[in-house]
Amino acid sequence: MPEKISIAEARKAESVGKNVILQGWVRTRRDSKGGFSFLELNDGSCFGNIQVIAEAALPNYESEIKKLTAGSSVRVEGEVKASPGKGQATEVQAKSVAVYGFADVETYPLQKKGHSFEFLRTIAHLRPRTNTFGAVARVRNCVCNSIHQFFQEEGFLYLHTPIITASDCEGAGAMFQVTALNLEKLPRGENGVDYHLDFFDRPTYLTVSGQLEAETYACGLGRMYTFGPTFRAENSNTPRHLAEFWMVEPEAAFFDIFDDMDLAERLLKRIFSDVLQQCPEDMDFFNQRIDKTVIATLRHVLDSEFRRVTYTEAMEILQQSGESFEFPVAWGSDLQSEHERYLTEKHFRQPVILYDYPRTIKPFYMRLNDDQKTVRAMDVLVPKVGEIIGGSQREERLDVLEMRMREQDLKPEDYWWYLDLRRYGTAPHSGFGLGVERVLLSITGMANIRDIIPFPRTPGNAEF
């Protein structure tokens, strides 16, 4: 009896001699001079296709096989043989080719040759059938698996923090409001909309971060991490921003800022090394067709220690760089993209961890340093992508935290449960947020974050 196997399996030399059933989508058909056809078949199990030899003697050769075009789906039964041709170890000599569905060439938008990513975005339901999006999907899966394995091995618990939150000022920008009210007929009170009639008895939003909730579990169970979707309603139109993206947020009790940096560095290196090891075919493709430096860059990162410099030191490096920046370099203002790029792409040429930022440009929850001017913030910057991780040691002193809240016009009473963590058995702790899509950008060399997530959500775009 023939065995149903994946194309990944059938491509291995060990499969030679097996009678198999393969099912997948035709990438291309080449008709040979000898009166038979080659079908390139892909089923997503690996980057490469398998070559199927369909002889003219097959009963449906003229009626169906010669009409197969890119996108058609088939079931092939046959024997795996060593391939005499170049470019593959094995091929399948078909005993039968059954067609599940043709793809009309007059209307099927995908062709054998290259398409622009802009065009593919308009057919996001079909782009998984391309080399690039198949590779992205497999690498994305590898990265997510790697993240979970890393944290499990490091003793972190996977925590599900809420998607819907009532904290409307977590300090991370505009939020999507969630309501069950009829927007056509909003109940009005004396002070505008009467949210007591809304589902949760108050205004609620999609989360911009699980950090505050993760802190509550870290301050009781030690090491936690969240991994879920995150929402930002900013009108951001860049190749690095999404309105819906996936973020990993570890939070660990008794971690100071340097433990936090160590964790971040270990995590990134683990992800990079797993991808190189587990997705070699996909990475070769990215290295050849997308960015010829990605593999060398990943190896370089694995072999070097992340440079750690304070914000103040970074400002000195920038001032002495001799570069003419569009934006002035001045202590107290945030680093511009061009500054980050200079540091990570020109000066250090590797990932850089910047820390101890001015208190005025960072949120209330970051721990105040003894100099009273800086806070224990840390950002990991990588070449091309920029900020990939943002984190900090959290302020664990109740009085200082309340003071910082008032400084930023926040009401401590709105955060009563967050402050309780400091009121009862407070503990030093730290954490960070890692943007999964940004990691994937730097791993794959892909230029636009909209091509790294299956269904991008950006301003004016939610078709699929």
Place this chain on the structure above:
RNA sequence: UCCCCGAUAGCUCAGCUGGUAGAGCAAGCGGCUGUUAACCGCUGGGUCGUAGGUUCGAGUCCUACUCGGGGAGCCA
């Protein structure tokens, strides 16, 4: 949201200082003793993003809008 650039065949693009559209790939047909981004020949295929305007005449110049890209801001 701001600045810059773009939109021409199914796809990727060319089309000069205005004179009524072209290539490659894809598709169809023919050829070629295993091809692998196959190759060679022929054929079909376009209200030049939308709406106005200037002009004898607009793919080409002007205005607005729509969509896309790059940069900036917000950040992951």
